[in-house]
């Protein structure tokens with residue numbers, strides 16, 4: 145009887161998968177994109193907007209958000225990511241942490257979000273802290289890539305490149321027989337980076353936070369890589385009116401609570417990380433963004449990014465074509481309102 149029950153359960157599960165009528169929303173029959181998000185959450189609020197987009201894509205079945213790695217060294221990032229993930233129904237999400245990362249500071253919105261209350265109760269149900277159970281960021285990346293199908297993973301990284309450099313320079317271990325470069329070459333379809341500037345010669349924030357890491361990533365990455373420069377995100381501003389109106393009661397949503405604590409309201413924040421996320425998941429959607437010709441990106445010792453065209457290169461930078469459409473799209477994706 146038990147065997148029959150198990151057979152029926154397997155049949156129902158298989159039917160759900162084939163029909164695309166499982167727990168997640170529909171995605172027009174397309175297989176979900178396998179995504180890992182690497183973030184310096186807590187520095188700028190645009191990471192939180194990107195995170196909201198990713199949870200909405202995940203819920204809609206457009207992506208499988210497989211892991212989140214934190215690329216800064218503030219312990220409250222773990223609590224924040226755990227609580228926000230659970231808020232979006234993904235308390236199961238594997239998390240990694242950059243123990244050797246930069247920026248241990250709390251800054252302005254992590255603690256107010258972690259400690260927020262709504263209708264007399266804690267807004268977030270936080271169950272994980274940085275207590276030794278959280279693996280190093282690059283180890284989590286190795287674990288995820290080791291278990292992934294070949295050329296299946298889209299790695300979105302929107303902070304200092306510490307975890308990604310550690311991944312690329314990692315040695316074979318219990319998680320994979322491959323070293324970091326071989327593992328990325330075999331498993332990663334695209335690395336989407338928010339970092340650099342491809343119009344002006346200056347050292348952009350994510351790059352300058354860990355220049356040696358950035359130099360390693362752009363020189364060693366064996367997979368296609370797209371970089372969204374400072375100039376792209378700084379031309380698109382997330383409307384504060386969306387924060388106040390599109391998420392229900394803003395006090396009931398941790399993304400909005402974070403936004404309202406990051407800077408004095410009202411302000412419309414630049415969208416560096418949300419655009420890197422949009423480009424990685426929906427490249428070319430509505431003609432909003434496109435990619436440069438192929439080439440190679442190098443980082444100087446002072447952190448300046450340079451692009452050299454090369455038809456055999458695997459690297460491109462992002463070009464913004466329509467800032468107004470970008471705002472509309474980001475509002476839809478971040479709020480989940482269609």
Ligand SMILES: [Ca+2]
Nearest residue numbers: 184191302303
């Ligand atoms: Ca960021």
